[in-house]
Amino acid sequence: MIDDASKAFYLKAAFGTETKPEETLAQDSKRITVPVSEEFLLRLVNEQKTIWSNDPKDEVRYEHALRASHPVPKTVFGIPILSQKKKSGALIFYSEQAKNAQDETFISWIENVAYQMGSLIFEKVEVPFIQGNEDRIGQVLENMPVMFFSVDEQFRILSWNHECENVTGYEKEEVIGKERFFKDQLLGIQDYGNSSEFYHQSVDSDFKNWELEIKSKTGKIKTIAMSNISTEFPIAGWKHWFVGVDVTLTKEVEKNLKSSLKELSDFHTALNAVSIVAITDKLGNIIYVNQNFCNISGYSKNELLGRNHRIINSGYHPKEFFIELWKTISKGKIWKGEIKNKSKDGKFYWVDTTISPIFDENGKPHQYLAIRNDITERKETEEKVRLAENNLKTLQDRMSPHFLFNTLSIIHSYLQTNSELADSAILMLAENYRFLIDNAQRALIPFDVEWEFMENYMKLLKLRFSDFLDIEVVKKGDFSKCQLPPLTLQPIVENSYIHGIRNQKGGGKISVEATIEGNRTRIRIRDNGKGIENTENFYSRTLNNISERLKFYLYESEVKIENHADGGTLVTVDFDTPKNEQLGKLN
Incomplete structure (x- = not known):
């Protein structure tokens, strides 16, 4: 007999006519030799039909199983043993004499024996094995970390595992066999009306997976992801059986996440709008x-x-x-x-x-x-206020009585010695004060107007210090479309005189050179004075005012002060076109 579970062979009663019955049992996982050819055995088991053989090649391996004095078997008869239509072994008979395969009485008797042996195997082996598996499966279902329960046709609870108890708070004794627990407590349906309608809507095989909100014993609402797979995997005695997972926390997190995402989306929308x-x-x-x-x-x-x-x-x-x-x-x-x-x-x-x-x-x-x-508008407003204050201060500085009185004093002396020069000086002084009155509050003025104002100032300065000061002005290029803020050049020239050569012994010189290439303008103002000890720390209020106004009104502007290689101080002013087209329109 063959045991499929252990793959071992059993030899039940192989004996001759005069031998005493014997029984040999193979130990677990140990194979014993069956006195039949392997080919015969495989045919018998695989084909699952009766085999009668008088083939000598099937008799060779029988000799070792019988006494030496016994005749060699001439006939081998085999019949498979089936247990619940499952191969469970084989019944094999040996005969010292050749037998007729047409002996129906003998064959019928042997088949009956094989049937009885199959029933015995099922009862003694298969049933305990199935029961053991069912017990093991039951333990798995009872302790697995998901809800598992079953109901009968009236929806009475038949099974209720530990996870069901943990999630709902109801012990097994409180729910097993209760007729209305499933609908009243789990589903919260007090009047479910037609049971067939309820069956179709809630647990019919067409609706296998769904989310179910239940009320636990403590009154807390929990969300369960339920699955009804009774149709694909029916179990005897259970009308329906279900598995479920408590997704309450997941749903709460999902809800909070959606709320947070909405808040974030609203914030993102509002932020992007402004x-x-x-x-x-x-x-x-x-x-x-x-x-x-x-x-x-x-x-x-x-x-x-x-x-x-x-x-x-x-x-x-x-x-x-x-x-x-x-x-x-x-x-x-x-x-x-x-x-x-x-x-x-x-x-x-x-x-x-x-x-x-x-x-x-x-x-x-x-x-x-x-x-x-x-904040461009606010910064421009602040800048305009500050520039207006600076312009007012600059205007006040330019209209200083000290400069006016000194210049008038020089003019008075020339009236007696050189009236023509005095007339010219009076005209230049008048033009400069007219310039201050007309242009000091404007954002931009033509370059040539600013240049003329600077030249007049330098000539008046030369008039006052003719025996001490030398001046030089050079303008290269077409400046007809060039503009800059008023009071840009003259204050730098005045700075060169005051901080560069006023206290210098011997003669002093101030030179101004202006060049233009395309939209780019450069003015270089140099004196031959003592220079500046630390150009990084030196930046007078006047130069700072000029630099800020240039940056505000003109592109790519820069005011740089440095000591010249040949002595004295060099101030370089660079700027491009106006930023504001309206301000840049020439009158």
Whole structure:
């Protein structure tokens, strides 16, 4: 007999006519030799039909199983043993004499024996095995970390595992066999009406998976993801059986997440409506910009993404300004300040800026969020107020009684010695004061008008110090379309005299040279005085005023002061076209 479970062979009663019955049992996982050819055995088991053989080749291996004095078997008869239609072994008979395969009585008797042996095997082996498996499956179902329960046709609970108890709070004894528990307590349906309708809507095989809200014993509502797979896997005695997972926490997290996402979306919408937003990586490369950023900068998103903010750098702020900014945000701190940027078309704009680090899982900044608001109008208003105050102060300085009285005193002396020169000086003085009255409050004036005012001042200065001061003015190029703020050149010349050569022994010289190439204008004002000991720290109020006004009204402007290689001080003024077309229109 063959045991499929252990793959061992059993030899039950192989004996001759005069031998005593014997029984040999193979140990677990041990094979014993069956006195039949392997070919015969495989045919018998695999084909599952009766085999009768008088073939001598099937008799060779029988000799070792019988006594030497016994005759060699001449006939082998085999019949398979089936247990619940499952192969369970084989019954084999040997005969010392050749037998007739047509002996129906003998064959019928042997088949009956095989049937009885199959029934015995099922009862003694298969049933305990099935029962053992059912017990093991029951333990798994009872202790698995998902809800498992079953109901009969009246929806009475038949099984209720530990997870059901944990989730609902109801013990097994409280629910087993209760007729209305499933509908009243679990489903919360007090009047479910037609049971067939309820069956179709809730547990029919067409509705296998659903989310069910139940009320636990404590009154808390819980959400269960239920599955009814009774149709595919029917179990005897159970009308329906279900598995479920408590997803209450997941649903709460999902709800909170949706709420947070909506709040974030609302905030994002509101922020994008009023602010200029950008996100960069830790190296400062732009990875996100909103439409407001594109609108104010003049660049498209494709032009900005992957670039850094140097693309909109106006050159207004010193390098130290941005070094301090990066030092702050790299430490995980928030930076706030006002930045002057330049758009794609060259226009300047101011933004009130807040830069906040975005931290990675290690608490290190790996991105930066910049939120900006356009304050250009406010800054321009502030600048206009400040420039008006500076212009007023400059006008007051230029109309100083001290300069007027000194000049009139010189004119008075020339009236007696050189009336023609005195008349010329009076005319120049009058022109200069008319210039101050007419132009001091204007944003921009023609270059030639400013140049004439400076020349008149230098001539009056030369008139006062003719034996001490030498002047030189050179203008190269066509300045007919060039403009600059009023009172730009004359104050620098005056500074050169006061700080450069006024207290110098011997003769002094001031030279002014103006050149223009395209839209770019350069003025160089030099004196041959003592120079400046520290040009980095020297920046008078006058020069600061001029520099700020040039930056406000003109593109690419710069005022630079340095000691000349041949002695004295050199002030260089560079500027481009006006920023505001309306201000740049010549009268």
